[in-house]
Amino acid sequence: MTSDHIHPEPTTFLKKHVFSVDHKVIAKQFLWFGLVWLGIGGIMAMMLRWQLANPGVPVPLFGKLLFPRTSGVIDPASYNTLFTMHGTIMIFLGLTPAMIGALGNWSIPLMIGARDMIFPTLNMLSFWTMVMGGAVGFYSLFVPLGATEAGWTGYPTLSTTVGAVGQGETLWAIAVFLIGASSIMGGINYITTVIRLRCPGMHWMRLPLTVWGLFLTSILNVLFIPVIGSAMIILVLDRVFGTTFYVPASIMSGGTGGDPILYQHLFWIFGHPEVYILILPAWGVVCDLLSFFARKPAFGYRASVGAMVAVTVLSAVVYGHHMFTTGLSAMLGESFMLLTMIISVPAEVLFFNWLHTLWKGNLRLTTPMLFAMSVIFVFGLGGLTGIYLATIGTDIFLHDTYFVVGHFHLTMAASALFGTFAAVYFWFPKMFGRMMSERLGKLHFWLSFVPLVIVFCIMFISGYAGMPRRYYDHTSTEYLRPLQHLNVATSVAAFLLGAAQLIFVYNFIKSRWWGEPAPQNPWEVGTLDWTTETPVPHYNFKTIPVVQCGPHEFSNPVLGPDTDWIYQTEKLPG
Amino acid sequence: MSMLKAILPSLAFLRSRWLGCPLALMLTSTWALAQDKRWGPGEAASDYGYRFHDLFWLITILVSVAFALVVLLLAIPVLRDRERPGHRASFDHGKSLHDKRLTAVISIVTFIILDAWVLVIAMQDLREAYWAIPDAEDPQTYRVEVLAQQWAWNFRAPGVDGEFGTADDIITINELVVPKDRPVSFNMTSKDVIHALFLPEMRMKRDVNPGSINKTWFRPITAGDFTILCAELCGFAHYQMSGKLRVLEQGLFNEWEAEASKLASTAFDADDTEAQWAWDWEE
Numbered sequence A: 001m002t003s004d005h006i007h008p009e010p011t012t013f014l015k016k017h018v019f020s021v022d023h024k025v026i027a028k029q030f031l032w033f034g035l036v037w038l039g040i041g042g043i044m045a046m047m048l049r050w051q052l053a054n055p056g057v058p059v060p061l062f063g064k065l066l067f068p069r070t071s072g073v074i075d076p077a078s079y080n081t082l083f084t085m086h087g088t089i090m091i092f093l094g095l096t097p098a099m100i101g102a103l104g105n106w107s108i109p110l111m112i113g114a115r116d117m118i119f120p121t122l123n124m125l126s127f128w129t130m131v132m133g134g135a136v137g138f139y140s141l142f143v144p145l146g147a148t149e150a151g152w153t154g155y156p157t158l159s160t161t162v163g164a165v166g167q168g169e170t171l172w173a174i175a176v177f178l179i180g181a182s183s184i185m186g187g188i189n190y191i192t193t194v195i196r197l198r199c200p201g202m203h204w205m206r207l208p209l210t211v212w213g214l215f216l217t218s219i220l221n222v223l224f225i226p227v228i229g230s231a232m233i234i235l236v237l238d239r240v241f242g243t244t245f246y247v248p249a250s251i252m253s254g255g256t257g258g259d260p261i262l263y264q265h266l267f268w269i270f271g272h273p274e275v276y277i278l279i280l281p282a283w284g285v286v287c288d289l290l291s292f293f294a295r296k297p298a299f300g301y302r303a304s305v306g307a308m309v310a311v312t313v314l315s316a317v318v319y320g321h322h323m324f325t326t327g328l329s330a331m332l333g334e335s336f337m338l339l340t341m342i343i344s345v346p347a348e349v350l351f352f353n354w355l356h357t358l359w360k361g362n363l364r365l366t367t368p369m370l371f372a373m374s375v376i377f378v379f380g381l382g383g384l385t386g387i388y389l390a391t392i393g394t395d396i397f398l399h400d401t402y403f404v405v406g407h408f409h410l411t412m413a414a415s416a417l418f419g420t421f422a423a424v425y426f427w428f429p430k431m432f433g434r435m436m437s438e439r440l441g442k443l444h445f446w447l448s449f450v451p452l453v454i455v456f457c458i459m460f461i462s463g464y465a466g467m468p469r470r471y472y473d474h475t476s477t478e479y480l481r482p483l484q485h486l487n488v489a490t491s492v493a494a495f496l497l498g499a500a501q502l503i504f505v506y507n508f509i510k511s512r513w514w515g516e517p518a519p520q521n522p523w524e525v526g527t528l529d530w531t532t533e534t535p536v537p538h539y540n541f542k543t544i545p546v547v548q549c550g551p552h553e554f555s556n557p558v559l560g561p562d563t564d565w566i567y568q569t570e571k572l573p574g
Numbered sequence B: 001m002s003m004l005k006a007i008l009p010s011l012a013f014l015r016s017r018w019l020g021c022p023l024a025l026m027l028t029s030t031w032a033l034a035q036d037k038r039w040g041p042g043e044a045a046s047d048y049g050y051r052f053h054d055l056f057w058l059i060t061i062l063v064s065v066a067f068a069l070v071v072l073l074l075a076i077p078v079l080r081d082r083e084r085p086g087h088r089a090s091f092d093h094g095k096s097l098h099d100k101r102l103t104a105v106i107s108i109v110t111f112i113i114l115d116a117w118v119l120v121i122a123m124q125d126l127r128e129a130y131w132a133i134p135d136a137e138d139p140q141t142y143r144v145e146v147l148a149q150q151w152a153w154n155f156r157a158p159g160v161d162g163e164f165g166t167a168d169d170i171i172t173i174n175e176l177v178v179p180k181d182r183p184v185s186f187n188m189t190s191k192d193v194i195h196a197l198f199l200p201e202m203r204m205k206r207d208v209n210p211g212s213i214n215k216t217w218f219r220p221i222t223a224g225d226f227t228i229l230c231a232e233l234c235g236f237a238h239y240q241m242s243g244k245l246r247v248l249e250q251g252l253f254n255e256w257e258a259e260a261s262k263l264a265s266t267a268f269d270a271d272d273t274e275a276q277w278a279w280d281w282e283e
């Protein structure tokens, strides 16, 4: 199961840094790409929050530049474009590359003891396909008749020519398709790599849980991205070639007509697994980091793997909970409600294992550890509030209010984002050969964590108070006007949260070029990635390692009193 | 004084329109808004609304206890088990039979308390209320047809003759009048994109889809003026697609209905095919 197909290290700049097939370079490309898009999507979020707190007031600093025709005021159509692109960008161009692209590429080969991905060229193609998707998505903002404004969910008939005449919507669909294609390429590569290239001794139950998370995510990617791909192709057909898959006969002049609800099924068959696509790698990272920094074995390794597998399977059969108000029959509605609640069982197993891993540990509260622990907190909040939305009786009122916005930001956005931060802080020393500043890291953590929890918890109150989402201005309706103070408070916290990210940017850039040189294994953990030299040589391992023990043998009494860890390549004494 | 003079010029940026104005506006608007504020959805005005609240608070209590436990179990190790000289983590893979049993028991017990309990009550509510769309034939049921469009609500009530598609149908735009204490049953469709009829005080919401008829109902138990909102993104004026729901006591309602029906008959124009959008009710 070893990979011995060695090709020589490239020498030209273009081959080495741009069209590289080296998984480490591609990981860094994905990371930069994802971070830049997270920044763009974040600025969009700030603009949304600006408009919600100060409806109709010009955006400060760069408003005039972006909205010259309204002298800096966000108009309603632009507002819709902003939240549509914010959602699309954050999910597909921010977290997908940063979490799956960068983390996956970096850690899978290094953690399983491989010299590269099994399909290096496909790997490169995956990145450049995503770049194309990003370019098309960005270009869609500037086309005649308007950008996309049908929400990241793109429901027809609003997203067909009935509701959106602009070419932007077509380009949006094509961008999603391209990004999806990129994810499928990545997925195939990750799955095959994990199955085929594990080094001798690295059997399934010795894999770091990070790799498990990425592996399961890849399976979901390969199974469900094709569904959204088809949905997008059909949408483009409807928009460009005049088919009517999603357009009912009643609003067509002639023709047989289709059904807009078909799209909702297709979208959510993909859309629910997508939530887990983003969260599974974060869970994997959390499982590992909690153990690494509590200096304790990951509690219930097998149960955690089982729980993640169960979530992967169940995630395919719960999507109907997004459609309770669409008009699902009673039988379907109740079935989806039950299935959705069943998914909380594996989630409980994971929580139990995480908390048990910390219990009686020897906690090193480093920046990656703080972010990993905060995932328990924010995912706990997000997951528990999911019960309100899984229960049809309460979802009917809360659906499409800010309650949902708070819920999905905590589960998907915040958990995956904090998981990504944890991973970046953790692997940075290996990736770039330098240490990030711990002091700035901790500052970044606290100034992110506290405002973030405030932002999304206020949204629970607004949602419970009946504030609908995707509204340009809540002060234009009598019923909603008394809620405006909540909007203002949310925005103030959101601006703080946004500003805190500048600390990260500064820390990242400064440490990248001027940080202290990193030792080979600054965190004292035993997985294979930390057995390599820093910086990691072109072929990772001079000789393919042989694994002798699991990834979490911390504080094992057989190690003696002087050390509390051991490399996976070493044999446990005794 | 001199120091103030030295500082003031540096605050001049507050005067510039791009920062000063919005900042001041934000502060004053916060203050102004603090006068007239709301933290919840207000009193429920339908019987279903009370079911919503019972369920909502049940879940809130359960969830709060669960979350408090998580935070506690997170806080204890942070406070107690930090790294210090001479301290070592306990070595435990959680592989023993005891650990496996504990994991299983805790997960299942949490599921029963947190999910199954809620599930059972929710099912009961759904069967007794949400799914239990009243019989359209029953004269007690007040029937309304909804035709949504970008960006308005068209409502059609059968009028005194109790038949849809006749001259005395009461057609209203962005305003719906219904009797108190009687089930109000909706048949809804859309002319263009998907909308959602959202009656926040009634705790009621249902999508309004083009190409098919969606059904829902509620029973108002308080008379007064309430809100109609659109809850599904439907274009750039989505946020303005609101209307008024008026719930009248039965007596007042009968007077209103007779009046409105008569008015509708006199104003009826058979040639105006645009206005003839009624459909038959099927079960």
Ligand code: HEM
Pocket: A042, A045, A046, A048, A049, A083, A084, A086, A087, A088, A090, A091, A095, A150, A151, A152, A153, A405, A409, A412, A413, A414, A417, A455, A469, A470, A471, A494, A497, A498
């Ligand atoms: C910096 C923190 C963030 C803030 C303050 C923020 C704020 C917002 C706001 C105000 C909306 C519009 C809600 C509405 O009107 O429906 C929104 C929508 C959304 N956000 Fe975020 N967001 C943040 C980060 C993220 C991240 C990291 C993700 C990644 C998954 C994300 C994903 C989404 C999605 C999917 C939507 C829905 C867009 C739609 O309705 O079509 N957000 N966010």
Ligand SMILES: [Cu+2]
Pocket: A271, A272, A275, A318, A319, A321, A322
């Ligand atoms: Cu879902």
Ligand SMILES: [Cu+2]
Pocket: B151, B194, B195, B196, B230, B231, B232, B233, B234, B238, B241
């Ligand atoms: Cu609407």
